[in-house]
Amino acid sequence: MIEFRGVTKTYNAGQPAVEDLDLEIGEGEIVALVGTSGCGKTTTLKMVNRMVEPDRGEVRVQGKSVMEMDPISLRRSIGYVIQEIGLFPHWRVAANIEAVPKLLGWEAGRRMERRDALLRMVGLEPSAYASKYPDELSGGQRQRVGFARALAADPSILLMDEPFGALDPITRRRLRAELGSLCRQLKKTVLFVTHDPVEALLLGDRIAVMDAGRLCQVGTPRQIRGQPASELVRELMTIEAPA
Amino acid sequence: MILSTVLRLTLQHLLLVALSTTASVLVGIPAGILLTRNERFARPALAFANILQTIPSLALFGLLIPLPFLGGLGTRTAIVALILYALLPIVRNTYTGIRSIDRALSETATALGMTDLQRLRSVELPLALPVIFAGIRIATVIGVGTATIAAAIGAGGLGELIFRGLAMVDNRLILAGALPAAALALLLDAALHRVESALTQRRHRQEVQ
Ligand SMILES: Nc1ncnc2c1ncn2[C@@H]1O[C@H](COP(=O)(O)OP(=O)(O)OP(=O)(O)O)[C@@H](O)[C@H]1O
Numbered sequence: 400m401i402e403f404r405g406v407t408k409t410y411n412a413g414q415p416a417v418e419d420l421d422l423e424i425g426e427g428e429i430v431a432l433v434g435t436s437g438c439g440k441t442t443t444l445k446m447v448n449r450m451v452e453p454d455r456g457e458v459r460v461q462g463k464s465v466m467e468m469d470p471i472s473l474r475r476s477i478g479y480v481i482q483e484i485g486l487f488p489h490w491r492v493a494a495n496i497e498a499v500p501k502l503l504g505w506e507a508g509r510r511m512e513r514r515d516a517l518l519r520m521v522g523l524e525p526s527a528y529a530s531k532y533p534d535e536l537s538g539g540q541r542q543r544v545g546f547a548r549a550l551a552a553d554p555s556i557l558l559m560d561e562p563f564g565a566l567d568p569i570t571r572r573r574l575r576a577e578l579g580s581l582c583r584q585l586k587k588t589v590l591f592v593t594h595d596p597v598e599a600l601l602l603g604d605r606i607a608v609m610d611a612g613r614l615c616q617v618g619t620p621r622q623i624r625g626q627p628a629s630e631l632v633r634e635l636m637t638i639e640a641p642a
Numbered sequence: 643m644i645l646s647t648v649l650r651l652t653l654q655h656l657l658l659v660a661l662s663t664t665a666s667v668l669v670g671i672p673a674g675i676l677l678t679r680n681e682r683f684a685r686p687a688l689a690f691a692n693i694l695q696t697i698p699s700l701a702l703f704g705l706l707i708p709l710p711f712l713g714g715l716g717t718r719t720a721i722v723a724l725i726l727y728a729l730l731p732i733v734r735n736t737y738t739g740i741r742s743i744d745r746a747l748s749e750t751a752t753a754l755g756m757t758d759l760q761r762l763r764s765v766e767l768p769l770a771l772p773v774i775f776a777g778i779r780i781a782t783v784i785g786v787g788t789a790t791i792a793a794a795i796g797a798g799g800l801g802e803l804i805f806r807g808l809a810m811v812d813n814r815l816i817l818a819g820a821l822p823a824a825a826l827a828l829l830l831d832a833a834l835h836r837v838e839s840a841l842t843q844r845r846h847r848q849e850v851q
């Protein structure tokens with residue numbers, strides 16, 4: 400579904416942000432990407448929809464090299480939830496969710512139907528929320544809308560960059576459980592970044608651990624917890640006892 | 643007699659400002675947008691516009707006169723000078739208005755699959771609109787003031803009354819030029835504010851500013 404083959408990306412001639420990455424994400428699989436800040440997680444994610452282009456190696460989506468696809472239609476076919484959610488503040492919730500369907504030229508009736516279905520799916524009542532502006536929503540509600548927007552055109556692939564960051568622990572837990580099971584139910588192929596080992600262990604079919612641009616271990620939660628390949632992996636996946 | 647003269651000169655003044663500001667908007671906004679797409683040129687271009695702005699207006703009018711095509715005595719030269727003055731606030735505000743949009747938003751627009759033009763039209767310009775409009779309003783108000791000097795090179799406008807008043811040491815003549823000019827500046831500023839409000843569909847406009 401998504402394949403990285405010897406992918407390297409270096410920004411302005413410094414240390415490579417991502418180096419010689421090999422990773423495969425199967426259809427319907429959920430892979431969590433973890434690692435210390437600056438290790439190249441966002442860069443990895445962005446190379447899937449060509450927001451960033453690799454210097455070496457190849458990224459393939461559904462068997463096709465992304466460099467051979469039109470970046471605009473590639474992006475419209477992949478759901479993306481960025482680190483800061485990025486809802487357009489001058490657009491109502493409805494317009495935000497309908498963004499990609501509109502770009503794809505869906506007619507208004509179909510867009511509205513889809514939008515209402517999505518709002519219900521993420522637990523927001525359409526009549527109450529569709530016409531609100533993002534600044535009238537709580538952080539958790541914004542996150543739900545961002546998620547709905549990513550799903551709007553029913554992409555088979557979902558990229559999420561710390562989708563549950565910046566939420567209080569309770570909202571985070573609830574949203575994580577809800578949206579996680581939604582992804583599974585909808586059989587999406589998901590690559591998501593997280594700093595939270597619990598999140599990675601709970602949601603990921605597999606976990607990919609990165610350090611300084613390199614992949615240090617990929618495996619199921621059981622493997623990663625049971626046989627961490629290095630001290631760093633063990634440390635990253637350590638669950639702190641609640642204080 | 644004096645009233646009809648004041649009226650005629652006010653209209654002339656308005657025309658000078660309207661023509662030059664419109665031209666500056668038509669040139670300045672695309673130029674500002676292009677600078678956001680070519681960061682390398684942004685700094686030198688803005689520096690150049692800044693320098694233009696620092697040339698005393700009387701001197702700039704004078705410097706333009708001997709130039710072929712652009713120069714000469716009269717309205718055309720005045721309009722060229724007024725365009726040059728109006729350019730900086732418009733280019734700068736367009737550039738900074740777009741640049742200061744949260745990077746996450748422009749990035750999201752791209753990630754959703756917007757083309758560069760779609761992103762510009764539906765995300766960057768609407769969000770930068772208040773800043774761009776502030777630039778246009780500054781340019782207009784400055785333009786009304788600077789246009790009074792256009793009379794010095796025979797372009798007419800309310801400056802005629804002011805210069806005549808100065809020469810004749812007649813305060814009433816000076817005021818007959820200065821007061822309508824001040825009123826014109828306030829009026830144009832208010833009108834542009836209205837246009838801006840109409841363009842901004844968002845209800846809590848004050849919040850955004
Ligand atoms: N557009 C860019 N230009 C130059 N350098 C960049 C750019 N984006 C990222 N980098 C650098 O590449 C490296 C990897 O960045 P990246 O954003 O992929 O890290 P990350 O793992 O997502 O970090 P975080 O957990 O803090 O979000 C960092 O050293 C960063 O400074």
Ligand SMILES: [Mg+2]
Nearest residue numbers: 440441482560
């Ligand atoms: Mg990141």
